[in-house]
Amino acid sequence: MKKELEKRTVTGPDGQVFEVDPLKDYFCEATPTVQTGEYLQIVEDLFNWARSNSIWVLGFGTGCGAIEMRPLMTPRFDAYRYGVQWRATPRQSNLFIVSGYLSVKTLKRVVRAYEQMQSPKYVMGLGSCTINGGMYWDSYNTIKQLDDYLPVDLYVTGCMPRPEALLSGIEALKKIIREGRGEGANIYAERFEWYKANQKKVIQDWDMPDYNW
């Protein structure tokens, strides 16, 4: 635990003494809950169509595969015409592309960013590193299987996958969303204990609350 995150007593300007617990003061403690869709299937279908045609990617390059996301924005591939956009903040994005090897240090930030996204949210694993560790399979500080830690909707294989593969991955994801199967956020809420246990097993210096709203 970092020193600034420990409990401390503070004296207010009027002499009042109170205790500050940064983990409780700065974060909400509520854990995720399962969110059901609309009651009318036709509304939910419309929403799913809209979700699939407006995919906002969190611009967080986690591994070497992130390189492949840049050409997608440029003239040759131009992902914008498929309704894909990049967003700089997890609050506004709904697709998290985990682009390759994930060191334990980065995993901590990934978990945090993922939990800050609003549901329904999707995770795409890019490259063999996210599937089986890839060429880092015996490394001491990278994780081997992404779906032990986050609910993955789709993997794009390759080392590294070409931009075309990424684009077709996005198209496949769209199909999943339209069929109403893109419910990773609910799976995360249902199996919350299991995911947390896995995360805490590898992240040794766990100095954040259990759920980072």
Added chain:
Amino acid sequence: MDFEWIKIPYALLSLFIVLNYGLLMTALVTKIGARAGRRYGIPIYQNYIDILKNMALRTSLTHGVMFYLGPVFRLSGGVGLLLFMPLIFGSEMFSNFSFAGDLMLVLYFIFFGMLGMALGAGESGSPHAAIGVSRGLSQVTTSELPLALAVFAVALQYQTLSITDIVAAQQHGWTSWTLFTNPLAVIAAMFSFLGSMMRPPFDIVLAPQEIPIGPPTEYHSSYLAAMQTNRMIFAVAKVVVYMNLFFGGASNWFELFIKVFLIYLFSAFVGVCFPRFRVEQSVRWFLVWAVPPGILAILLV
């Protein structure tokens, strides 16, 4: 001025038309920008889907009352701006709630949403939002200065504070537009226009590549949808102000669409041609290049 109830549905109708026009026009301009970069660009209906998607998000969280009110203030800034100025000159239906001194109110509304947004973003507690707010307010303050000067010059020139009267004075053929009768004021105002449209070179406040996109960093789901809606309305409403003051107003919807599109395109055109200014550079740019024509315009009137 007498008030008639029938004006309310008319105002709502004009709001609806402007919203749809704004959604399509901004998408078209984005597409033109993409074409300048040799991309194909977003589909023309993308804005509708984005807003629908944002409203379809199942969870949303708040940081407090002001966080709620931020987008509300922003939206009322845009809608207010639109409702208190005449859209179509000489039309009973679409003159909205304009009245004798509406020019001052319009100037105020342009700034109003910005301030509400600053408060809301401040309460979100994100350091990126705070940085965005301080950058945004310093840039907007300096870019409003030439606009205010230009508006005063125009008000002096026509001896009125009513937008309807100003438009009426420009109805003797295109040579009677402010653009030709008072070019200095228009130059100052157009410089200021560049600053407020959030396109390069002045888009550092909201640019997605910057420290997480400035004031709206924490906004999401329906908050964001409200802000997107406002953006469409505000963009058109603001251009209509310019059209009314400097480009002879519009006497039918078609003329309005064309003029608004062309004026808006001006900022997009400059945007694709120039790289980005840092805030202190843009502040200096406004003070050096945009304020002097404004002062000259007032002196010469």
